[in-house]
Amino acid sequence: MESNQLTVPVLIKRKRNGRINIRSGNKVDIVIKSTIWILALLTVMAFFFFDYTGLQWERAITETAYNLKVMFLEPALSHFSFSEAIHQVGITLGLGFLATILGAIIAFFLALMAAENLSKPIVSKIVRMLVAYIRAVPTVLWVLIFAIAAGLGSEAAVLGMLFHSVAYLVKAFSESFEEVNPGIIEALRATGSSWWHIVIHGVVPSTFTYMLSWTFLRFEINFSVAVAMGAAAGAGGIGFELFMASGFYFDLREVGFITYAILAIAVVLEIMSTRLKNRYFSNSANA
Amino acid sequence: MNEKKMRQNKLQITIIFIVILLITYLSAAITNFNFLDSVLTIPEAIGWMVSNLMITSETLDRMPSIMDKLLETVFMSIAATTFAAVISLFLALLGSQTTKVNNFFSVLARFIASFSRNIPVVAWSLILLISFGQNSMTGFLALFVGTLGFLTRAFIESIDEANQSSVEALTATGATYFHIVNKAVIPQSLPQMLSWILFMVETNIRSATLVGILTGTGIGAMFDLYYKSMNYQVVALITITIVVTVILIELLSNQIRRVIL
Numbered sequence: 001m002e003s004n005q006l007t008v009p010v011l012i013k014r015k016r017n018g019r020i021n022i023r024s025g026n027k028v029d030i031v032i033k034s035t036i037w038i039l040a041l042l043t044v045m046a047f048f049f050f051d052y053t054g055l056q057w058e059r060a061i062t063e064t065a066y067n068l069k070v071m072f073l074e075p076a077l078s079h080f081s082f083s084e085a086i087h088q089v090g091i092t093l094g095l096g097f098l099a100t101i102l103g104a105i106i107a108f109f110l111a112l113m114a115a116e117n118l119s120k121p122i123v124s125k126i127v128r129m130l131v132a133y134i135r136a137v138p139t140v141l142w143v144l145i146f147a148i149a150a151g152l153g154s155e156a157a158v159l160g161m162l163f164h165s166v167a168y169l170v171k172a173f174s175e176s177f178e179e180v181n182p183g184i185i186e187a188l189r190a191t192g193s194s195w196w197h198i199v200i201h202g203v204v205p206s207t208f209t210y211m212l213s214w215t216f217l218r219f220e221i222n223f224s225v226a227v228a229m230g231a232a233a234g235a236g237g238i239g240f241e242l243f244m245a246s247g248f249y250f251d252l253r254e255v256g257f258i259t260y261a262i263l264a265i266a267v268v269l270e271i272m273s274t275r276l277k278n279r280y281f282s283n284s285a286n287a
Numbered sequence: 288m289n290e291k292k293m294r295q296n297k298l299q300i301t302i303i304f305i306v307i308l309l310i311t312y313l314s315a316a317i318t319n320f321n322f323l324d325s326v327l328t329i330p331e332a333i334g335w336m337v338s339n340l341m342i343t344s345e346t347l348d349r350m351p352s353i354m355d356k357l358l359e360t361v362f363m364s365i366a367a368t369t370f371a372a373v374i375s376l377f378l379a380l381l382g383s384q385t386t387k388v389n390n391f392f393s394v395l396a397r398f399i400a401s402f403s404r405n406i407p408v409v410a411w412s413l414i415l416l417i418s419f420g421q422n423s424m425t426g427f428l429a430l431f432v433g434t435l436g437f438l439t440r441a442f443i444e445s446i447d448e449a450n451q452s453s454v455e456a457l458t459a460t461g462a463t464y465f466h467i468v469n470k471a472v473i474p475q476s477l478p479q480m481l482s483w484i485l486f487m488v489e490t491n492i493r494s495a496t497l498v499g500i501l502t503g504t505g506i507g508a509m510f511d512l513y514y515k516s517m518n519y520q521v522v523a524l525i526t527i528t529i530v531v532t533v534i535l536i537e538l539l540s541n542q543i544r545r546v547i548l
Contacts, residue, residue, distance in 0.1 A: 035481060046362035051422050054422060139497070141496065148332075149335045155328055159329070243409075
């Protein structure tokens, strides 16, 4: 179809009053250059603001090098058994999965409200603002705030992690809803189907694989978030063991083992999600 | 779509749903997660937030010290991102298929990126904490290592996506490797890379809070201190300052992105 039509790309950039812009691209250049300069300047400034209490460079670097050597070359378990380690990894995976799947369910409904082709402009705007606000609060703060109300445990961790998962997935889902062929929606609307019919028979079937892939991509992120929550918010799992091993027992060999365990899972998840991306997202980008 | 394919699709979707349900059940069992309890917690938590997370006038006195720590955190994340970006650029040039020098360096660069990316920032900060102690350098280095891995992957993708014809044209004129990189590869992928850098600055401010809680630096440590002493008014104030900062930076970088992309 498309190859039959000769399309000439429009290369002439015009100003607002219709005149041809002969200094095309200049503004972009200026913005790029100034952003880089500002970032560089702020970086230099940053080192004057840092707090260097108790830092001894030489000792710190040699010690870290030694610690890394011990960690990665002589991993061992001393405070818990191998099967316990697998159990802890399972808990972290479980926390990540629960946050992802519950997040996906909530995000699905919110995304329906946020998608511009399926909802009213004002509702869509409100949902988007809400999501932006939720995203701005770091996950760990959500978890800690929920920990006060729900007590430390998996509930607080999952609920806290839920917020960012929802925010991330609402954005992803609503974008894929907006890419649904408007013809499908129009055809269904012409038959007099209700809004729910349009969603169930028109929108969901054509975006199902995308939603599934996005959910999986989020799961990959949530795994490392769950590790972090274990360490920083006491949510349990392998992250908590890592925190204990490094902060309380100072057992570098155990830290090494735990790091390897996290690394192994993370690499497997990354390989899977890269495959998913190549399969579902590269086609849509080129098409 | 014929009927057979549709039926097959339906079967597939059903199987996926069953598998998801099964994993959900398993996850709930292993983590002792109670769905009913957690649903009941939500109104309780919201009620608690409304009644406790109120900013009173006396907490505003703490504003200068909070701003001080916040500034440190923002600077920490910007510095970590820029440093990581410079090194990632070299790693990405080595790692990308179009600009690699040889296979050995390409694999090495990808390995370094994957290694530093897949070990969570938490692990890095805990490892570094042991010998660097509680100061900004620990947080800076932890963020730096995590950012390095992420940006290298993102940069490799942006270099690979860039149009190959200008590289080919320059190669045909006999340009050296540095000429090609400098005049064809970087100008094309720079906007994309800058967009990733801005994204990473935003992300790092949020991670800096987490790293701060663990390493006792910046706004994270401040939050932890008041959280543990149950001074929730100050906790609310700190949370709101973080939210405002993150949103401001996001708006700014969206503005920049709109121009450059």
